[in-house]
Amino acid sequence: MTSQLEESSAPPTGRKSSTFGADLGASLVVFLVAVPLCVGIAAASGVPVELGILTGIIGGLVVGLMPGSSIQVSGPAAGLTVLVASAVHAHGLAMLGVIVLGAGVLQILLGLAKLGTWFRAISPAVVQGMLAGIGLVIILGQIYPVGGLEQPDTTAAKFTGLGELATSLVTTPAGQSGLALAAVALLIMVGWKKFVPAPVNLVPGALIAVVVTSAAAFAFDLPVEKVEVGSLLGAINIPTVAAFGEINLAVIGSMITFALIASAESLFSAAAVDRMHDSPKTQFNKELVAQGAGNSICGVFGALPMTAVIVRSATNVQAGAKTKASRVLHGVWLLLFVVALPGVLGFIPLAVLAALLLQAGWKLLELKSLVQLARENRSEAAIVAFTAVMILGTDLLVGTLAGLAVAVVKTAVEVSRLHVRAEHADEHVHVELGGNATFLRLPRLLEHLENLPSNKHVHLDLSTVRHLDRACHQAVENWIAEHRKNNGTVEVAMPAKAG
Numbered sequence: 001m002t003s004q005l006e007e008s009s010a011p012p013t014g015r016k017s018s019t020f021g022a023d024l025g026a027s028l029v030v031f032l033v034a035v036p037l038c039v040g041i042a043a044a045s046g047v048p049v050e051l052g053i054l055t056g057i058i059g060g061l062v063v064g065l066m067p068g069s070s071i072q073v074s075g076p077a078a079g080l081t082v083l084v085a086s087a088v089h090a091h092g093l094a095m096l097g098v099i100v101l102g103a104g105v106l107q108i109l110l111g112l113a114k115l116g117t118w119f120r121a122i123s124p125a126v127v128q129g130m131l132a133g134i135g136l137v138i139i140l141g142q143i144y145p146v147g148g149l150e151q152p153d154t155t156a157a158k159f160t161g162l163g164e165l166a167t168s169l170v171t172t173p174a175g176q177s178g179l180a181l182a183a184v185a186l187l188i189m190v191g192w193k194k195f196v197p198a199p200v201n202l203v204p205g206a207l208i209a210v211v212v213t214s215a216a217a218f219a220f221d222l223p224v225e226k227v228e229v230g231s232l233l234g235a236i237n238i239p240t241v242a243a244f245g246e247i248n249l250a251v252i253g254s255m256i257t258f259a260l261i262a263s264a265e266s267l268f269s270a271a272a273v274d275r276m277h278d279s280p281k282t283q284f285n286k287e288l289v290a291q292g293a294g295n296s297i298c299g300v301f302g303a304l305p306m307t308a309v310i311v312r313s314a315t316n317v318q319a320g321a322k323t324k325a326s327r328v329l330h331g332v333w334l335l336l337f338v339v340a341l342p343g344v345l346g347f348i349p350l351a352v353l354a355a356l357l358l359q360a361g362w363k364l365l366e367l368k369s370l371v372q373l374a375r376e377n378r379s380e381a382a383i384v385a386f387t388a389v390m391i392l393g394t395d396l397l398v399g400t401l402a403g404l405a406v407a408v409v410k411t412a413v414e415v416s417r418l419h420v421r422a423e424h425a426d427e428h429v430h431v432e433l434g435g436n437a438t439f440l441r442l443p444r445l446l447e448h449l450e451n452l453p454s455n456k457h458v459h460l461d462l463s464t465v466r467h468l469d470r471a472c473h474q475a476v477e478n479w480i481a482e483h484r485k486n487n488g489t490v491e492v493a494m495p496a497k498a499g
Contacts, residue, residue, distance in 0.1 A: 060331015
């Protein structure tokens, strides 16, 4: 009996061993996906590439160990390149750490205040529009490195520079070589999963694309710019006391923008990843605190901001990850790689990294989803398109806020539907109102009331109105007074609670 109890209470070592094996394999796959993306996102953000890898390391070793989500993976995100590039351009690289640190502290406070779940209340159309807008900005910006040109600073300059870019792609050796390498990289990434059988296709197509094109650029000595790599320790950009003294309203605005956008992207990613696996689901407030802790540490080292990244997280799930160990180990591999083999990154052409981000931007557009949405709900699709265009034409914060404002107005209009039904008899008119009578429907309400005949008794039934706001309530009372003043008779049934 005792031996049976001892046997039954012993830990399932075989199961732990198999779990660790699955996590180890998944961590290697995620690591291979993360390396080119960390480098590419840093390059697109206009900061040393080592800072992108440093953010990936912190995402694995710090956020990976914290409670919140067990499967999703954190690191630098393509969706934040626009914000980072703008912040560095406006405030300088020295202020990046201050901004990211401030954003991280805000995220921690939001999580401790249990506001994480409120991010799920944001209109999905606005979120989709935000991601699509980011995708458009990425695509419009990253086509320039393909042609061997510097990316213009403004959207207008990016559009006006397309002619020069086209000329460079066709006539210059750097443009022709960059176009060829980018095209090959895109073809490999698109076709890898489709045409390469398992288990070989578990190796990320992005990694294969980078290796093949980098080898081709080296073998043929192509005249393309390559990644400039320095020391990881040398790239660390710890904020100085003087930098904190330069905090102003614009910097605080950047902190708030970073915090809100990074939090929204992380928690939307968590909601999507939770549908992909059977492991414990994300605790949103704890995940927000974890993301804030990771960004605070990134800020201390002057690294890029982080979010939970859907591409790496989905790869982690598909590679068979079971526990947090996979994402922690991916951070370990990133650290070992940048310490032992940093020179390998110097072989990667910038045009190839641009191709990686072009694919990432294209995925953010989700055109198939937008077309399907347009068939089912045109107003929601219009919000997506409006938000994306506003982000492209202004900036991420203004575009997103504009999209939210339109979504709120649309919801208010839809919620405040007012139904009016009138039955005319010889001596009286029965008017029944239903739905929600708000100020948005006040013109329609007044139109119906003012068109009622003055020589008949009016029975105005508002008993089924779910909500009668102050504006409509006063309008009804004023009409009644005016109607009776003109010798008309009115009988009114008001809602049980008129607000």
